[in-house]
Amino acid sequence: MQSPELQSKLESLVRVGVALSSVRDLDELLERILDEAMSLSSADGASLYLRKGEELEFHIAHNRSLEAKMGRTGMSLFYERFSMPISRQSMAGYCALTGKSLNFPDVQALPLDSGFQYNPSFDKRSGYFTHSMLTVPMSDRLGQCVGVLQLINSMDNGRITAFSPVSEMLVQAFAAQAGVALVNAQLDLDLKKAHQETLFRLSSAAEYRDKETSNHIKRMSHFSRILARDAGLTRDQVDMIFCSSPMHDVGKIGIPDHILQKPGKLTPEERVIMESHAVIGAHILKDSEVPVVRQAALVALTHHEKWDGTGYPRRLAGEAIPLEGRIVALADVYDALSSRRCYKEPWSEDRVQSFLVDQRGLHFDPALVDLFLAGMSEIRQIQSLYQDSDSDLEKLTDFSKIPIPEL
Amino acid sequence: MQSPELQSKLESLVRVGVALSSVRDLDELLERILDEAMSLSSADGASLYLRKGEELEFHIAHNRSLEAKMGRTGMSLFYERFSMPISRQSMAGYCALTGKSLNFPDVQALPLDSGFQYNPSFDKRSGYFTHSMLTVPMSDRLGQCVGVLQLINSMDNGRITAFSPVSEMLVQAFAAQAGVALVNAQLDLDLKKAHQETLFRLSSAAEYRDKETSNHIKRMSHFSRILARDAGLTRDQVDMIFCSSPMHDVGKIGIPDHILQKPGKLTPEERVIMESHAVIGAHILKDSEVPVVRQAALVALTHHEKWDGTGYPRRLAGEAIPLEGRIVALADVYDALSSRRCYKEPWSEDRVQSFLVDQRGLHFDPALVDLFLAGMSEIRQIQSLYQDSDSDLEKLTDFSKIPIPEL
Numbered sequence: 001m002q003s004p005e006l007q008s009k010l011e012s013l014v015r016v017g018v019a020l021s022s023v024r025d026l027d028e029l030l031e032r033i034l035d036e037a038m039s040l041s042s043a044d045g046a047s048l049y050l051r052k053g054e055e056l057e058f059h060i061a062h063n064r065s066l067e068a069k070m071g072r073t074g075m076s077l078f079y080e081r082f083s084m085p086i087s088r089q090s091m092a093g094y095c096a097l098t099g100k101s102l103n104f105p106d107v108q109a110l111p112l113d114s115g116f117q118y119n120p121s122f123d124k125r126s127g128y129f130t131h132s133m134l135t136v137p138m139s140d141r142l143g144q145c146v147g148v149l150q151l152i153n154s155m156d157n158g159r160i161t162a163f164s165p166v167s168e169m170l171v172q173a174f175a176a177q178a179g180v181a182l183v184n185a186q187l188d189l190d191l192k193k194a195h196q197e198t199l200f201r202l203s204s205a206a207e208y209r210d211k212e213t214s215n216h217i218k219r220m221s222h223f224s225r226i227l228a229r230d231a232g233l234t235r236d237q238v239d240m241i242f243c244s245s246p247m248h249d250v251g252k253i254g255i256p257d258h259i260l261q262k263p264g265k266l267t268p269e270e271r272v273i274m275e276s277h278a279v280i281g282a283h284i285l286k287d288s289e290v291p292v293v294r295q296a297a298l299v300a301l302t303h304h305e306k307w308d309g310t311g312y313p314r315r316l317a318g319e320a321i322p323l324e325g326r327i328v329a330l331a332d333v334y335d336a337l338s339s340r341r342c343y344k345e346p347w348s349e350d351r352v353q354s355f356l357v358d359q360r361g362l363h364f365d366p367a368l369v370d371l372f373l374a375g376m377s378e379i380r381q382i383q384s385l386y387q388d389s390d391s392d393l394e395k396l397t398d399f400s401k402i403p404i405p406e407l
Numbered sequence: 408m409q410s411p412e413l414q415s416k417l418e419s420l421v422r423v424g425v426a427l428s429s430v431r432d433l434d435e436l437l438e439r440i441l442d443e444a445m446s447l448s449s450a451d452g453a454s455l456y457l458r459k460g461e462e463l464e465f466h467i468a469h470n471r472s473l474e475a476k477m478g479r480t481g482m483s484l485f486y487e488r489f490s491m492p493i494s495r496q497s498m499a500g501y502c503a504l505t506g507k508s509l510n511f512p513d514v515q516a517l518p519l520d521s522g523f524q525y526n527p528s529f530d531k532r533s534g535y536f537t538h539s540m541l542t543v544p545m546s547d548r549l550g551q552c553v554g555v556l557q558l559i560n561s562m563d564n565g566r567i568t569a570f571s572p573v574s575e576m577l578v579q580a581f582a583a584q585a586g587v588a589l590v591n592a593q594l595d596l597d598l599k600k601a602h603q604e605t606l607f608r609l610s611s612a613a614e615y616r617d618k619e620t621s622n623h624i625k626r627m628s629h630f631s632r633i634l635a636r637d638a639g640l641t642r643d644q645v646d647m648i649f650c651s652s653p654m655h656d657v658g659k660i661g662i663p664d665h666i667l668q669k670p671g672k673l674t675p676e677e678r679v680i681m682e683s684h685a686v687i688g689a690h691i692l693k694d695s696e697v698p699v700v701r702q703a704a705l706v707a708l709t710h711h712e713k714w715d716g717t718g719y720p721r722r723l724a725g726e727a728i729p730l731e732g733r734i735v736a737l738a739d740v741y742d743a744l745s746s747r748r749c750y751k752e753p754w755s756e757d758r759v760q761s762f763l764v765d766q767r768g769l770h771f772d773p774a775l776v777d778l779f780l781a782g783m784s785e786i787r788q789i790q791s792l793y794q795d796s797d798s799d800l801e802k803l804t805d806f807s808k809i810p811i812p813e814l
Contacts (some may be wrong), residue, residue: 010417014580019423021587022548141429164808172420180428184591187431190697195602197697202609202654205691208661216516247609254615257664273806284612286812290597290604298814313811399680400411404720407705 009040009170016040016174020181029185029313029401030060030231033138037149040174041134041167044160045152049092050182053143055083060124063152066128077391078126092148095137099145101172105162134163138179146182149175157181171339196209196243201247209260210252216335217388221245223331223372230371231323241406246326248303251281263343280305295324303328306363318365326365330356330372333363334379340388349376416447416577423447423581427588431808437467437536440585444556445469447581448541448574451567452559456499456554456588462490463499469545470559473535484622485533491717498523499555502589506552508579509542512569536679541570543578553589556582585619603650610653616667617659622793628652629789630738630779638730651703652735655710658688659799670750681718685711702731712737733772737779740770741786747795 016036023070024027030048038046045063049056058081067075086096092114095102107118118306122293123130124234130346134151154163163171200221204214223247228238255277259270265275281300288294302316302325309317311329321329337347337355347355353373360369423443430436435457452470455493456463465488474482476637493503498790500679501523502509511517514525514537541558558578570578603803607628611621631652635645659667662684666677673681695701708731709723714725718736728736744754744762754762760780779786 003793007417010414010421011580014417014424014584016421017421017428018583018587021424021428021584021591023572024591034643073442121640141425173418176425177428180425181683184428184431188595191595191598191602194697195598195605197651197695198654198703199609200604201603201692201700202606202657205657205660207686208658208691215809243605247605250609250612251611251615253660271619276806276809279809279811281614282812282814283809284615285608286814288604290601293604294602294814296605297812301811301814396558399683402683402686402690404686405689405704407687407693407701407708 004167005109009166009235013040013170013173013177017177018228020177021184023181024185024188024254025191026185027184029181033149033181034060034062036270037171037174037178038064038152039153040170041163042155043134043151043153044155045128045164046128047150047152048147049084049096049150050147051086051096054086055274056086056148057081057083059147064128066126067362070225078122084144086319088115091133091135091300092150093136095148099137099139099143101137101168103168104133106131131160132162134168134171137180138175140183142177146186146348149178155251166226186195197241199246203250206249208254209257210249212249212341213339213388216339217246217389218386219339219382220328220331220335222247222386223334223379224327226370226375227368228324228328228380229330230375231327231368233323240292240295242326243292244299245331247281247285247296248299248328248332249277249281250284250296251277251279251300253284254280275304277389278302278313296377299324299328303324303332305329307365308362323367326368330364330368334372339385344380349380409473413467413573416573419582420447420584426583427584430588430592431592431595433589433592433596436588440588441467441469442557442787444578444581445471446560448558449562449572450541450569451562452535452537454557454559454676455554456491456557457554458493458503459490461492463503464488464490464557466645470535473533473810485529488808493552495522497526498540498542502542502555502656503552506546506550506605508544508575509540510575511540513538514540526721539569541575543575543582544587547586547590553586556585557809577745578646593641593705599646606650610657613659616664617655617656620746620795622795623746623766624653625727625793626739626746626789627655627735627742629732629793630741630786632786633782633789634738634775634778635731636735637782638734638775640730641775647699647702648731648734651706652729652738654692655735655739656684656688657691657703657708657794658684658686658707660691661687663761682711685709685720690795704742704766705729706735708730708732713770715769718770728772733775737771737775739770741779743788756787 011034019031020032023032034048037043046061047061050059060080063075082142084090084093088097089091091102104114110116110118115262122128130152132154137145138147138149139145146264149171151163154167163188201216203334204217206212221242225238225242228241255274258264259273262270278301284298285293285297285300288297305311305314305316305321305325307318309315309320334356337352338349340346343406356364356369356373360366409793425441427436430439441453441455444450451472452468454468455466466485470482491497491500494500495504498509503543517525529535536649537559539561543556544552544647545554545556546552556578558570560567561574607624611624615618628649634646634648635648662681666680669677676693685708689704692700692704692707695704708720709729712718712721712724712728713722714728741763743757744759745756747753761772763776763780767773
């Protein structure tokens with residue numbers, strides 16, 4: 001390759017590095033890495049493996065010829081999720097183990113002393129012919145392998161050629177960028193998970209005083225996320241509702257035991273106190289500079305308003321109720337009715353759905369009721385994922401006998 | 408510049424891009440950006456501005472000649488934190504406004520039609536002579552300016568020269584990498600802030616039931632952070648204690664009002680129930696996959712153990728008590744004694760310190776007591792930053808009159 005061509009490739013490498021670093025979503029990043037690596041090396045196909053412990057997990061693959069023939073979806077049928085050990089038994093495993101690349105002009109005719117055998121199962125299933133193959137490890141800054149890129153069939157004017165030394169060098173430099181981007185996306189995901197998990201734990205701590213269970217918080221925040229997404233909000237807005245909705249009842253901490261835990265019906269005076277949890281929640285969360293906490297304050301304040309203006313604390317009606325409040329109102333009530341409590345059996349799905357239809361335009365935003373009913377299959381998945389167990393419903397009675405958990 | 412030289416510069420640009428993307432701390436990143444930009448362009452000095460709203464804020468600067476003469480610290484005296492509007496009145500403002508770079512071979516002799524005047528105040532204060540100056544905007548992926556890099560006096564064998572077109576191109580490509588890295592560091596910081604803030608809010612929600620104030624949580628978690636740092640823990644460990652310590656009393660949610668809010672002394676039976684908050688907290692937080700929540704469970708369980716083995720719930724002694732638990736025990740008690748509660752006046756600093764000394768090796772880890780007393784100046788700063796106001800101490804009485812906050 002001539003130097004000006006190398007120069008232009010290096011320039012595109014710089015551009016690609018910038019592009020990669022700005023992708024913070026892991027799935028999107030994996031796609032991007034694969035596409036860019038293929039275009040840098042003129043490869044027809046590629047696979048990406050991520051390290052998990054002492055194994056490499058296959059994540060995604062692309063193949064331009066096969067996709068042209070049968071489309072990406074048809075193509076995806078040829079791939080199976082699988083793992084392989086990090087060892088010298090496979091090319092990808094070898095690269096992960098040693099931190100070195102492998103560049104073979106024709107894997108159908110591997111040198112006997114290479115120590116590798118080509119596994120023809122993919123070619124057999126798909127009718128494809130793999131010849132040249134470049135396998136490159138992706139590492140973090142300390143040289144720890146985080147994944148492996150495998151590029152297949154370098155193309156030159158429609159002919160399959162070997163991957164050139166320059167391609168190998170470019171892909172290696174690119175793999176360093178990809179490695180750091182992967183680590184960053186993973187750290188980002190870890191931080192978001194820690195945030196979400198802490199929110200769930202602290203928000204559901206109330207189960208020790210309340211009649212709710214911790215799975216109620218999980219289910220209703222998933223329902224809220226689904227509704228927000230189906231209402232057409234952006235991904236960031238959807239993520240934010242997922243994080244703010246668990247805090248909707250934080251104000252109940254201010255409600256005295258004798259009212260919060262009263263078995264029977266509340267008196268009008270007690271009801272006033274009970275209803276003040278919306279305002280107390282808003283006080284606990286108000287005046288934050290952090291967007292998710294500001295939204296949580298709004299949700300706490302407005303999740304008992306009703307579409308027809310008969311809710312509390314401000315008797316707002318229709319779109320004067322913030323969308324987040326309308327979403328959480330529906331998600332919260334749906335879960336309360338459809339699950340067991342220590343004082344009631346769960347309602348059947350039919351009965352809860354009839355209730356939503358009855359309250360369409362009265363308690364609930366009619367458009368949200370329609371979206372919710374249209375998305376019931378996903379709602380049922382969440383319900384079966386986060387089922388209450390009997391022990392979730394037991395309340396604390398003997399404080400001297402709480403077992404000390406193993407930590 | 409010859410093509411091989413450009414090639415090697417481009418290669419280092421790729422390396423630098425990888426290095427930048429792996430720095431997740433904002434201050435470290437700013438230093439790194441400045442150093443790399445100076446070395447890419449052989450500049451003797453550089454300044455970095457970050458955009459804040461419609462202004463550019465000066466953040467850091469380096470100057471190799473001046474630093475060689477008087478050291479970085481001496482040098483830093485010549486810099487003042489200042490802001491300038493994003494407008495055509497200044498070079499940096501112009502670059503931020505237009506997204507274009509400015510490259511002047513000699514700012515002492517600016518062309519009349521340039522529209523700029525060089526402000527000689529820094530040269531006058533420091534005895535330096537600024538000649539060539541390259542000003543380059545740093546943008547996010549959508550082209551929004553996030554900051555400006557200003558490079559001073561390109562050096563060639565000890566002589567000041569103009570910044571070459573190749574240097575300008577390289578710094579522009581680098582500025583794109585720096586822009587994305589800055590955005591990422593900022594997003595990271597935002598996420599951490601959101602996490603911290605949510606923790607503080609939810610953990611201190613208990614103030615509505617308890618005799619604690621929300622500033623207690625802030626102060627004791629800062630004290631814990633300072634102790635962890637002074638005990639020689641890593642930065643990540645210190646950050647984690649800062650995040651886990653606010654949750655130490657989450658188990659109090661399981662304690663009935665009549666015990667938690669009892670004005671006088673507890674009976675032995677009531678004390679058993681009260682002390683169960685450590686175990687309840689561990690139950691609320693146990694079995695998490697998220698490291699900070701796992702640590703919080705451990706802190707909740709062990710923050711009432713005492714060094715001499717007389718604490719609860721497990722009567723652990725000495726180093727059998729996890730360090731996190733020993734740290735939080737000291738931080739929590741110090742703040743409880745030194746601040747006002749609705750039932751007691753604050754102890755004087757002398758009295759609290761004598762108490763710590765008395766309890767050195769009894770209640771508290773002796774090494775931690777020594778570290779705490781040695782770091783009192785920083786402890787006092789935290790106390791004055793998070794002072795309780797009288798309204799923090801008022802408890803909720805009339806539920807029908809809680810004002811609805813403006814959100």
